[in-house]
Amino acid sequence: xxxxxxxxxxALPDHIGWRLWQASRAWQTEFAAAxxxxxxxxxxxxxxxxxxxxxxxxxxQSALIERSAISKQAIQQLLDGLEAEGIVERLPDPQDGRxxxxxxxxxxxxxxxxxxxxxxxxxxxxxDRIGEARFTALMGALRALAAGxxxxxxxxxxxxGEVVESK
Amino acid sequence: xxxxxxxxxxALPDHIGWRLWQASRAWQTEFAAAxxxxxxxxxxxxxxxxxxxxxxxxxxQSALIERSAISKQAIQQLLDGLEAEGIVERLPDPQDGRxxxxxxxxxxxxxxxxxxxxxxxxxxxxxDRIGEARFTALMGALRALAAGxxxxxxxxxxxxGEVVESK
DNA sequence: GAAGATCGTCAAGTATCTTGACTATATGGA
DNA sequence: TCCATATAGTCAAGATACTTGACGATCTTC
Numbered sequence: 001x002x003x004x005x006x007x008x009x010x011a012l013p014d015h016i017g018w019r020l021w022q023a024s025r026a027w028q029t030e031f032a033a034a035x036x037x038x039x040x041x042x043x044x045x046x047x048x049x050x051x052x053x054x055x056x057x058x059x060x061q062s063a064l065i066e067r068s069a070i071s072k073q074a075i076q077q078l079l080d081g082l083e084a085e086g087i088v089e090r091l092p093d094p095q096d097g098r099x100x101x102x103x104x105x106x107x108x109x110x111x112x113x114x115x116x117x118x119x120x121x122x123x124x125x126x127x128d129r130i131g132e133a134r135f136t137a138l139m140g141a142l143r144a145l146a147a148g149x150x151x152x153x154x155x156x157x158x159x160x161g162e163v164v165e166s167k
Numbered sequence: 168x169x170x171x172x173x174x175x176x177x178a179l180p181d182h183i184g185w186r187l188w189q190a191s192r193a194w195q196t197e198f199a200a201a202x203x204x205x206x207x208x209x210x211x212x213x214x215x216x217x218x219x220x221x222x223x224x225x226x227x228q229s230a231l232i233e234r235s236a237i238s239k240q241a242i243q244q245l246l247d248g249l250e251a252e253g254i255v256e257r258l259p260d261p262q263d264g265r266x267x268x269x270x271x272x273x274x275x276x277x278x279x280x281x282x283x284x285x286x287x288x289x290x291x292x293x294x295d296r297i298g299e300a301r302f303t304a305l306m307g308a309l310r311a312l313a314a315g316x317x318x319x320x321x322x323x324x325x326x327x328g329e330v331v332e333s334k
Numbered sequence: 335g336a337a338g339a340t341c342g343t344c345a346a347g348t349a350t351c352t353t354g355a356c357t358a359t360a361t362g363g364a
Numbered sequence: 365t366c367c368a369t370a371t372a373g374t375c376a377a378g379a380t381a382c383t384t385g386a387c388g389a390t391c392t393t394c
Contacts, residue, residue, distance in 0.1 A: 017194040017198055020190050022309075027184040028188065046381055060341090062341060065341090073382085078381080078382095093341095096341080098340065098341040098389065098390045099390090119182050129311070134311060138183070138304070138305060138308035142183075142305070237351070238352065240373095243373070244350075244351080263371090265372040
C-alpha cells in the first residue's frame with residue numbers, strides 16, 4: 001500500500017515534538033532573515049530569545065535572569081553583545097548599588113518596532129497559508145499547552161483572541 | 168497607578184513565533200530529560216535533530232547532508248560524536264569508494280526504541296492537558312504549515328490523522 | 335557591625351555550528 | 365586512455381552561545 005510516497009518525501013518524523021521544532025525553526029529563520037533585510041544585521045536567534053524577556057520599559061538585570069532559563073553569565077554575555085551593538089544600555093540601579101538596569105536605546109526601540117511589523121507580516125502569510133480557523137486553533141492550542149495544568153474542558157474555547165504583540 | 172498586574176504575569180510575548188519557540192523548547196527539554204533518565208546521557212538537542220534525519224535502515228552520509236539544513240562539516244562533527252558514543256557506525260560504501268554509509272548500532276537502535284516510548288508518553292500528557300480535539304487541531308495546523316504553499320481551502324480537514332511516530 | 339545572601343563580573347571550558355582548504359574517488363568526454 | 369571537473373569526505377581554524385567556578389561589591393539581618 002505504500003504507493004511510493006512522492007519524489008522526495010523520505011519519511012521524516014511526524015510527531016508533535018518534531019513538528020514544533022520544524023515550525024519554530026522555520027519561523028525563526030524567516031524572522032531573522034527579514035530583520036537582517038531591514039538593516040538589523042546584529043539580530044540572532046539567541047539575542048531574540050533574550051529580547052523577548054526584556055520589558056520595553058526596562059528592567060533589572062537580575063529580574064531578567066529569573067525570567068530566562070539560562071545562566072546569569074550567559075545573559076551577561078548576550079547583554080554585552082547587545083550593548084556593544086547599541087541595542088540596550090545598562091545603568092546603575094539607584095535603588096541598589098549592586099544592581100543594574102537594562103534599558104532599550106533608541107536604536108533598540110526602533111528594532112522592536114521593525115520586529116513587530118515583521119511579525120505581523122509573517123503571521124499574515126501564515127494565515128494565508130493555512131486559513132484563519134486553523135491559525136486560530138493553532139494559537140489556542142499553543143496557549144493552552146503553555147498554560148499547562150488545566151484539562152480538556154472548554155475545548156471549544158473560541159478565545160484565541162487576536163494577535164498580540166510585544167516581542 | 169501601576170496597579171501591580173499580578174503576582175508573576177509579567178507580560179511575555181504572545182505571537183505565533185514566540186509560542187512555537189516556547190512549545191518546541193519545552194518539548195525538547197522534556198524529551199532530553201526523559202532520555203537522560205533512561206540512561207542515554209549522550210543525548211542532546213543537536214544530536215536529536217540529526218538522528219531525526221537518519222533512516223533506521225542506514226543511509227549515505229551524503230544523503231544525510233542533503234536532508235539536513237546544516238553544513239557537511241557540522242554533520243560530520245555530530246556523527247563523530249555519535250560514533251564515539253557508539254550510537255552509529257560508518258562503513259565504506261561498496262558502491263562508491265568515496266562514500267560512507269551511516270548505520271545505527273545496536274545501542275543506537277535501543278535508544279531509538281526508548282525515544283519512541285518517551286515520545287508517546289509525552290504526547291499522552293499533552294493530550295491530557297489540552298484535550299484530544301485541540302491536540303489533533305494542533306498537529307493538523309503544524310502539518311499544514313509544513314506543507315506550505317497551499318491555501319486555506321479545506322479548513323475543516325478532519326484529517327490530522329492519528330499519532331504517527333518514527334523519529 | 336559582622337555573617338550571610340544577592341548582584342554582577344571575570345575566566346576558562348564545552349557544544350554546535352561556520353568557512354576555507356585539501357585528499358581521494360568517480361565521471362564524462364577528447 | 366587520459367585529463368578536466370565534479371562529488372564525498374576530512375582537517376583545521378574560528379565564531380557563537382552557552383556552561384561551571386571563583387570572586388568582589390553591596391545589601392540585609394540580627
